Amino acid sequence: MTTSPFAYAPAPESVRPVLKPSYGLFIGGKFVEAKSGKRFASINPATEQPIAEVADAGAEDVARAVAAARKAFPKWSKTKPAERAKLLFRIARRIQERSRELAVLESMDGGKPIKESRDDDLPLVVQHFFHHAGWCDKLAYAFAGATPRPIGVCGQIIPWNFPLMMAAWKLAPALACGNTCVLKPAETTPMTALLLAEILAECGLPEGVVNIVTGGPDAGRAITALAGKGVDKVAFTGSTEVGKAIAKAVAGTGAKLTLELGGKSPNIVFADAALDQAVEGVVSGIWFNQGHVCCAGSRLFVEESIHDDFIARLERRMQQLRVGDPLDKNTDVGAINSKAQLDTIRRYLKAGSDEGATKLEVACDLPKKGFWCRPTIFTGVQPSHTVAREEIFGPVLAVMTFRTPEEAVQRANNTTYGLSAGVWTEKAARALEMSNRLTAGVVWLNTFNRFDASAPFGGYRESGFGREGGRQGLSAYVSIGGGR
């Protein structure tokens, strides 16, 4: 590819986090080694270079973390709510102060563009702590007529796509409601959670209230194995497949459970939409965070009459995306999180072509080292195609068409998922009725991928159950009788 005279000069982020060469498990307020002594390196997916070593927690370590959380629970749950609030407010402030450093580390560890970790992830992390800090002493108003009680020890397992944000979404409401936590970050992105552990200790959060165990799937299984035996609540964000396995593991233990799982979310563009706005929404819907987004708008439904025009606009816009160094402030699409995920995406790209869809992709050079995938559009997709049915969790969009609003609803809802949906139309009545009819926990009308600590997020059907954020999200972390 020839370099355009209008190409951007590199604009690398200059802040660099100060890291230790290796980190232990954060248990009982201290960093400790794994019993086995095992450790693994967290890799920068853009360079394939190790960032630091972290301890690999085994079942014994998880048991130790759960015991620490149990020990901390009586005092923490009885701490005056207004005092708990002050600690959470302080944590929010401290994260805010160190947010650039955390954003850079997030981009290094996970591959996401610095502009996203800086402008989306970190502000939301801070907001979640700040928002939930304020709930601590107001829970009785949130559950009018009931007496909300903390549940106990929460085992929380989070994914690699929004590492620190998911940690905040899990920890902040749990702590606000008076629970203690054992958090397991994803294997490929443990770094920011460990920096968060340092911040929590620095802020004076009592020992054992939050424990962070780094490790792989075995550490996760060790947490669910303790459901009902020390762990009173399991919260998981990740794939539907693992979510089902967790639901089975937790069944019958009496532990409460919330799951935020996968999606294959529709983004529906009507002919009367503001088309250039819709193009931007489709772009952010599928290429935000390399498409590593559970609520990504990965199925595009375009009204048949505007299909060719819309796809031409979309492709033109796609070709402007800058793919590359996550730490360059101009980068739009960063590195794929891991080699394993890149392999998965490549299998789907092959399936898309093999099954007869037409592939359009960004024509750009990719760095030699690291894990990269070009933003891709498949047109001419049939509902039965693999790329139309399965969650790819990568920068791959499947385009289909519809003729009537009823058909759009029917095709959009024709999935076992139900996490999010997008609708683009200038008709307010149509937009609102579409929001009524779409089977999804979040509906974005003339926008996409918006999040806020006050706005509950979570899925219908096989996208999981429970909500995160807002008053509704608190239900996941209190006991008031009733369901999970």
Place this chain on the structure above:
Amino acid sequence: MSAAGSARIEVAKTLKLYVNGAFPRSESGRTIPVKDARKRIVAQASHASRKDLRDAVEAANAAQPKWAAATAYNRGQVVYRLAEMLEARRAEFVSLIVSIEGRSKADATREIDRAIDRCVCYAGWTDKIASILGGKQPVAGPYFVFSMPEAMGTVAVVVPDGAQLLAIVSLVLPVIAAGNSAIVIAPIGANAPLAIAFAEAVATSDVPAGIVNVLTGMRSELAPWIASHRDIAGVAGAQLPAAEAAALEAGAAENLKRVALFRDAPKFDDDAFWHSPWAIQPFVEIKTVWHPSAL
């Protein structure tokens, strides 16, 4: 047989299932004798099969969208009508509870009165759930955002052994008030006539066909099919034996059904909980809708 002129033969009721607004027998043709508190056979209860369950699921799913789309005000009036129908059958329920469950008349009266009053309470909930469980969200940006509760679909209501009426009413009301349809699995045996009497009250109320279905059957037989049925969205239950609860939850994991077994809830006679929105909350989905806000 005595020829005493005024002795009258009582007309015994045939106990059937209640599916899609009709009273079919079990397709399996099976029945189980029902004995009263004095161990006399008083009826043969229809013993629901897996196929009956599937028929009920089909009916419940077909009826549910219209029920959910009805105005909340309308659903409230329908639930109120159910209270009226139960009130009209008050004496029948008292006598059934006394004869079948072997309880005192005063005790039986307390139970039906509580069941009726609970219906009245839920008649008032239908158009208020959204203001308690939903609302406009004050997001940090130029967006108009609201969250609202929605129905989830068909919910299987798994009734524990023991006193039936209040258990059924307490579990069915939150499910239907929120716009879901219910398939009640009532334990077949002595109490089956109570479940069917409830179904008769439903049938004469304005609850649309398919929204409440009642199957008398063996929980142990039907539970695996409930748990694994992909067109059932949720399971409601309470006070179930631990092994049954575990099996339901494990099977439900297959399509991530919502399972509300009310483990930490008080008994059914606790109005503070069972009349609260927190009994309804497990049977709604929260949908959050965003739209940009600008001039």
